Amino acid sequence: MLGCASGHRFDVNRRGYVTLLPPRSRVVGDSAAMLDEREALLASGAYAPIRDALIAAVRPSRPRTVLDSGTGTGWYLHGLLDAISAASGQQARGLASDLSPAAVARAVRGRPDVDGLVADVHAPLPVRDAVADAVTVVFAPRNPAEFARVLRSGGVLAIVVPRADHLAELRAIGGMLDVPDGKAGSVEASLAEWFLPTAAQHVRYELPLNPERARQLQGMGPSAHHVVRSPESAAQLAASDLPASVTVSVDVLAFTRR
Incomplete structure (x- = not known):
């Protein structure tokens, strides 16, 4: 059970997480269908270079406590915690936070080193x-002031943002949201009050594409909220003249708390 100074009490459920959304919240997180698509894509290793770059940005600071905001299935957090343990011999702990209860349930499953939090x-x-040594944010919304508050002085904030050419071949077919140009620069500007930029890595490679992978990429992210999924739409995607590969292009940004 968790409690606060005002006397409120919240139970950790049997799945290993607690829900602390504001009262009467109507915000909606990722659905189980979106998480299924994401889980399948990540399990294939398609985004392993992104996770490797995230680990390289965070691991040198040897964090003991990591908040993964917008954790999704927890795949990036799990890899980071495992890498920290392998490098230092000490097990770090993670807090997997997401708006979606279904996502947090997956992030804590089978991971005694991960606690779960449903929050906006x-x-x-x-x-x-x-209380956090590191905060990670992968393809997820940001709250700079709150990240600064929960991070200790000198703590690391690592953010993964897509570039304008990320998945450009699929966006050209239609059904996916555009990525604004210069996103990394706007992220850095929004953090300047609290954080100093310390490192940036551009991860870019060609990912082999087939109808199944195209469906996963389209269905696992924000675009899925705007696309009506049906057997007809899946058949249309399969019948499209898909390119042999799709461009993965993201910036992995690291900052230090002032």
Whole structure:
């Protein structure tokens, strides 16, 4: 059971996470169908170079506590915690936070080193001040002031953002949201009050594409909220003249808490 100074009490459920959304919240997180597509794509190793770059950005600081905001299935967090343990011989702990209860349930499953939190990143985070050594945000919304509050001084913030050419071949076919140009620069500007930029890595490679992978890429992210999925739409995607590969292009940005 968790509690606060005001006397509120919240039970950790049998799946290993607690829900701390604001009262009467109507925000909606990723659906089980979206998470299924994401889980399948990530399990294939399609985004392994992105996870490797994230680990390289965070592991040198040897964090003991990591908040993964917008954790999804927890795949990036799990890899980071395992890498920290392998490098230092000490097990770090992770807090997997997401708006979607279905996502948090997957992130904590089989991971005694991960606690789960259902929360809205756009609201004040139900996390104490200066308790995290690192915060990671992969393809997820950001709350710079709250990330600064929960990070200790000198802590690491690592963010993965797509470039304008990320999955460009699929976007050209239609059904996926565009990525604005210069996103990394706008992220850095939004953090300047609290964070110093320390490293940036551009990860770019060609990912082999087939109808199944195209469906996963389209269905696992924000575009899925805007696309009506049906057997007809799946057949249309399969019948499209898909390119042999699709461009993966992201920036992995690291910052230090002032």
